[in-house]
Amino acid sequence: MTGPDKTAAAHAPVARVLPLLPVAHLDREFDYLVPAELDEQARPGVRVRVRFSGRLVDGFLLERIETSEHGGKLAWLDRVVSGEPVLTPEVQQLVDAVAERYAGTRADVLRLAVPPRHAKVESEASQPVPPPAAPAVDATAWSSYVYGDNFVEALGAGRAPRAVWQALPGEDWCARLAELAGTTAASGRGVVLVVPDQRDLDRLVQACASLLGSEHVVGLAAGLGPSARYRRWLAALRGTARVVVGTRASVFAPTPDLGLVVVWDDGDSSLAEPRSPYPHAREVALLRAHNTGCALVLAGHARTAEAQALVDSGWAHDLVAARDVVRVRAPKVTALADSDHALARDPGARAARLPAIAFAAAREALAAGCGVLVQVPRRGYVPSLACAKCRTPARCRRCNGPLALPAAAGPDGAGSPTCKWCGVADTNHRCHACGARALRAVVVGAGRTAEELGRAFPGVAVHTSGGADVKAEVDPGPKLIVSTVGAEPVMPGGYGAALLLDGWALLGRADLRAAEETLRRWMTASALVRSHADGGQVVVVADSGIPTVQALVRWDPVWHARGQLGERAEVGFPPAVHMAAVDGTGVTVAEILELAALPDGAEVLGPVPLPPGERLPFSSDEPEPDEVERMLVRVPRSAGRALAKGLAEAQAVRSARRSAGPVRVQVDPLRIG
Structure with a gap:
């Protein structure tokens, strides 16, 4: 085991290395000889550089062994990038398990698990820190x-x-x-x-x-x-x-x-x-x-x-x-449908588009010196428009994109309906279905809501949280906080009331997880409100007969989750089963399914076109195709590992063949489409 200028290490001279290569069929270890001068540095878990197919590539040294099963001549380990063993045995085992679970490659998982090296930081001496004293846990x-x-x-x-x-x-x-x-x-x-x-x-x-x-x-x-x-x-x-x-x-x-x-x-x-x-x-x-x-x-x-x-x-x-x-800790939750007869005759309530109960709850909380949280499902001013006569969605005459109202209309023409795709304002819009000119708001955004609340509650400070300006915390006091979902700031002491508006916009989404996600958003906001004993109130504008609304009123997410799990078991969706989504062109999707050794009982659904808004970027360097299809493969939970293995092997075969066209495989994706 010697070369012209190198001598192999005396003990365990073979290094088993995982190169970080972007192709699936090379997701395996390769053996290299360890030069004697690198013997001490070449420890399991360190970053190394090896020559592979004529070029130097990065990799991780997984283990040192005495002999190799490879019958040919072994290449030399080029160098040890760092002597720091950054890949621990426990994380290595986890990387292997994640790659197997998600039909991926270990190189991709390692890029998520181990951050890029920073040489200057790595050379800094770490200061010894004594173990923490036992805290007094109440x-x-x-x-x-x-x-x-x-x-x-x-x-x-x-x-x-x-x-x-x-x-x-x-x-x-x-x-x-x-x-x-x-x-x-x-x-x-x-x-x-x-x-x-x-x-x-x-x-x-x-x-x-x-x-x-x-x-x-x-x-x-x-x-x-x-x-x-x-x-x-x-x-x-x-x-x-x-x-x-x-x-x-x-x-x-x-x-x-x-x-x-x-x-x-x-x-x-x-x-x-x-x-x-x-x-x-x-x-x-x-x-x-x-x-x-x-x-x-x-x-x-x-x-x-x-x-x-x-x-x-x-x-x-x-x-x-x-x-x-x-019951003692939860706020009082009231649900009511968003209908015209639910609006109060109070001009302020009408100006704010608030039902009578919601307006009264906000006014009561403000009078008590407490803040009011107003949750809206969309940011912007009026993010969605439709014909006021026939309710047909308003579309751009130039590119057929959806029209929105970015700001209030002004004397200079600002605030005209504007296309969300091409950005062109349509100052003379006419409905393509009925010819009417009038438009109505399908969903009112946070900006418009804040403006209306300012008119309904004169003298009360109105703050917004969402988009590029998300507030982590606001000072306590009588103020209105208009927030998009997920951007609700914390108020020390809790809010006096929370108004959850336009619930139908969250519940009506064509998504398997719409009900689960809606309840999560509502409960996250409602948990910031004081208890009922301290005057806390939550008003959700949604039909009280819907199970998701009932779960919020009763504050019983366990009951709701159990119902969601039962419904998914009936229709065969995760987590009751394992499901893989294969995205690509019609040719690449068909090729993957032809190559994959699917387990017994596998059910293939599709293909269906995948809208641009639901696509994730492909991991390959090839340009994304204009039309992407999705095929679903569903198997019982007991066959999940076999499904992932079959899809991973199919991707490796495509990689070895250098098949053209990008393809993406996701196991149990959040969005099934």
Whole structure:
């Protein structure tokens, strides 16, 4: 094992390397000889450079072995990029499991799991940090939940309980999760807390740091600069930070001796990775808990069908409060249909387009010196228009795009209906169906709502939150906060009232998860309101006979999730089954299905055209085709692994053949179409 200028390492001279190659058929290890001068640096988990097919490529050294099964001559390991073993055995096992679960390649998963190297940061000497002292966790707060104090006790004893936690309305969920993290970290184990966005991350980091000390907590997010992100990631890898709080990619954080993984608000679409192989942070957390035997908590104010399926299967346990506790903590919720006869005769209510009950609730809260949260489903002024006579959607005469009203009409013609596609204003619009000129609002945006509320409540400050201006927190006081869904700011002490407008716009979406997502949005906003005993009220403008509305009125997300799970089982949709979506041209989709060895019982649905708004970017470098089709493959849950394996092998064959045309495979996508 010698070369002209090199001598192989004396011990375990063969390095098994996974090159980071973008093609599926090369997703495997290759053996290289380790030169003697690289013997000490070439450890499992380090980044390396190897020569592959005549060019240098990056890779990870997975293991060192004595002999290779390859009968030919082995190439030399070119160099070790860094002696830092950034790919730990536990994360390597997780990467393998995620690639297998989602019919992807390990190279794609590694790009999500391990951030790019920053040499200057890596050369910095890490300062030793003493382990955190045992925090004084107040079990009284967890006693509000059935077996809550037992759950905290199990974590402190080093056991690995798994639970789906239903946070009470008004609950300081950041403080509760910080208590779980502190209890686990004090026992010498690591913690990973995953949240959907930066606002939640900042709040949770602050709560954990106040309990454990800032030196033991790091926050990981894509918005950090390369050096700051890598420095914090190394702190987790080296064990100087016991608690990692981050967005979806932080579920791969290399925390040593992991004791607890938490995913907050697992129904949020931000937790689904938009890059191949499109894993969901919740599913990655489940795989990690299964592989390592650590504790796991899925938490939120609402509940997904996937979380309920875990409870029903017995894999996880309910962590909920008794019904009498829920009734004490919840605000009063009133539901009413949005109809003309529901409007009050009060001119102010009419000007604000508010039903009488909603207007009265807002006025009562403001009079008591409390804030009022107004949730609207869309941002903008009037984001959707239709003919006032025949209700036909208003379309652009130039490109047939939808018309919207970006601002109030002014004397200079500003505020004319404008196309959302080409941006051309139509100052002389005429309905193509009936010829009428008048237009009506299909959905009123946050800007228009704030303007109307300002007229209805003169002298009251009106603030907006949404789009590019999302507020994390607002000061308490008598003010109106108009927010788009998902951008509701926290008000210390809680809002006096919340008005959830245009509920039909959320419930009426053609989406498998429309009901689940709507309840999650409503409950997230309603949880910011004071309890009924403190005068808190929630008015939702939607038909009270709808099960989703009933779940909000009763504050019973478990009942709603159980119903959603049953409905999906009847029609054969996830999580009752496993389903894969294959997107591409008609030719590429047909080729994948022809090559894939589908398991017995597989049912193929489609193909159907995929609208541009529902497409994710393809992972290949080829240009995206103008017309994309989607084929669905449905199998029983027991055949999920076989389905993913068959689709992964089909992609590898296409890659080896160098078949033309992009294709994308998603296993259990959030949006099925």
